[in-house]
Amino acid sequence: MFLCDLEAEKSGRLYEYNDCLVTSKNNLTTQIDKQMECWDFDNYIYVDLR
Numbered sequence: 001m002f003l004c005d006l007e008a009e010k011s012g013r014l015y016e017y018n019d020c021l022v023t024s025k026n027n028l029t030t031q032i033d034k035q036m037e038c039w040d041f042d043n044y045i046y047v048d049l050r
Contacts, residue, residue, distance in 0.1 A: 020044050026048060028048065036048055
C-alpha cells in the first residue's frame, strides 16, 4: 500500500487527488512522474492494474 498524490484527466480536464491510498504489487516509488493505470475503488482508494 502506498500513499500517493495523483493527477487524472477526465473529459479533457485535469483533476488532482492528494493523499490517495493505492494498493499495488509493484514498487510505485519507481513510477514517480510516470503514468499508471488504476481503478478508482472509493474516492480515495485506488488499485494499480499493471
